[in-house]
Amino acid sequence: MRERKRAHSRAATVDAALALFAARGYAAVTVADICEAAQIAPRTFFRYFPTKEDLLAEPAREMAAHVAASIAAAPPELDDAEVLRAAMRSLGEHVITHRERLAGYFAVAAEASAVRSNPFVRLSDRERELTERLLARRPAPAAADWRTRLLVARAVAAFRIWLDDAVTAGTPDPLGHLDEVLAAG
Known part of the structure; x- marks a missing residue:
């Protein structure tokens, strides 16, 4: 159950980031923007992805x-x-x-x-x-x-x-x- 929740949260983070990238362009989006859109803490983001490039x-x-x-x-x-x-x-x-x-x-x-x-x-x-x-x-x-x-x-x-x-x-x-x-x- 926990692993499934983590996978869902990770996928939601990617989806939120892709939507932001499409709307604003990759360079204009920060990790903080992604965290806000995905409703996760920066610490959670970096647990999933070492960098914004890894997310992409x-x-x-x-x-x-x-x-x-x-x-x-x-x-x-x-x-x-x-x-x-x-x-x-x-x-x-x-x-x-x-x-x-x-x-x-x-x-x-x-x-x-x-x-x-x-x-x-x-x-x-x-x-x-x-x-x-x-x-x-x-x-x-x-x-x-x-x-x-x-x-x-x-x-x-x-x-x-x-x-x-x-x-x-x-x-x-x-x-x-x-x-x-x-x-x-």
Whole structure:
């Protein structure tokens, strides 16, 4: 119960911050502003997030955790390409479900250098982690070869392209479009 309350409070803090960032711009919002909007004490804020920049990277962390959980839950008989495709499809469903919240994040992230410079958001690091997660599914652990790394890079690039289309163009069938982009990748 306590952990669920903490997770809810943390998510509410992110939502309050994203709304403020969208309204005023990232640089114009202070931690005190976020605390007031989220109705939390600064001490609570810093328990959740070491910095304002870490808060801004939270939606990216959530999406990475979603993909990691999808990979971990994949049936062992699926090959790496099928696992990645299913994980990216699941992430696409998550993005569509949380479209309004994430649209604000993407708009702010495009303008905030704090997001682009955050090590959590660097795609090469995310690709490396996904590669390791795929390798961990194998019965005999192996080193990442170029084929697995390329497979992951293609899936991530395909998802990024879809995400850009889905956020900026508002495609009429976003998940159908995602399936098409992933199949081409």
